[in-house]
Amino acid sequence: MTISLNQVSKRYQSHWILKGIDYTFEAGMQYAILGANGSGKSTLLRAVAGMQDINKGKIDYTLNGKPVKPEHVYRHISYCAPGMDLVEELTLEEFLKFHFSFKAIRKGYGIDSMIDEMGLQQAAGKFIHEFSSGMKQRVKLAQAFFSDTPVLLLDEPCSNLDLAGVEMYLQWLRDHTAGRLVIVASNDEREYDGISRLLQVTDYK
Numbered sequence: 001m002t003i004s005l006n007q008v009s010k011r012y013q014s015h016w017i018l019k020g021i022d023y024t025f026e027a028g029m030q031y032a033i034l035g036a037n038g039s040g041k042s043t044l045l046r047a048v049a050g051m052q053d054i055n056k057g058k059i060d061y062t063l064n065g066k067p068v069k070p071e072h073v074y075r076h077i078s079y080c081a082p083g084m085d086l087v088e089e090l091t092l093e094e095f096l097k098f099h100f101s102f103k104a105i106r107k108g109y110g111i112d113s114m115i116d117e118m119g120l121q122q123a124a125g126k127f128i129h130e131f132s133s134g135m136k137q138r139v140k141l142a143q144a145f146f147s148d149t150p151v152l153l154l155d156e157p158c159s160n161l162d163l164a165g166v167e168m169y170l171q172w173l174r175d176h177t178a179g180r181l182v183i184v185a186s187n188d189e190r191e192y193d194g195i196s197r198l199l200q201v202t203d204y205k
């Protein structure tokens with residue numbers, strides 16, 4: 001999917017956070033959105049995901065040369081952010097089965113092999129409300145990476161991860177992104193290792 005931003009601007013109350021963004025995220029490419037705390041990275045990523053209204057401008061989505069209606073965009077996007085909720089009353093296995101009853105799973109993977117990749121075999125039957133913050137972050141990353149979508153949007157993907165978790169993330173970034181549009185919002189260099197297309201939100205103030 002290609003996502004084109006045309007003069008996209010966003011304000012909260014009277015304060016403009018982003019102004020006049022003209023930028024195209026090309027299908028199959030990897031990008032990082034960079035900027036200081038509070039500069040608007042998460043806001044921009046949510047707008048790209050169709051989850052955040054904008055005050056000016058337009059965002060166009062094209063899949064295999066055909067326009068996608070904004071109300072259908074969510075079907076093609078996987079999104080992961082620290083603030084997003086998991087269904088904590090479910091066990092890990094139940095949660096993954098629930099999530100992947102709505103979104104197709106990437107070819108060659110099943111619930112068990114995914115839990116293996118997450119390094120959470122011992123926690124498969126445990127309730128998510130009993131997980132640590134780093135374990136929850138692994139689950140959030142997995143439900144995004146292993147969904148069979150052409151777009152992967154990752155906000156601060158290494159939040160709460162230990163070193164092994166960061167390695168797991170970087171491995172997934174190498175293994176599960178071929179042919180997908182990947183956009184990482186970050187101010188941690190490890191999170192966009194190897195990504196050369198960088199968008200600075202401070203250029204749009």
Ligand SMILES: Nc1ncnc2c1ncn2[C@@H]1O[C@H](COP(=O)(O)OP(=O)(O)OP(=O)(O)O)[C@@H](O)[C@H]1O
Binds near residue numbers: 035040044
């Ligand atoms: N719902 C909201 N209502 C009012 N202001 C908001 C809202 N959400 C974000 N903001 C403000 O918009 C600005 C950008 O926030 P945003 O979360 O996009 O920044 P960020 O670059 O992702 O920050 P960080 O690196 O700390 O995650 C901040 O000043 C924030 O206070």
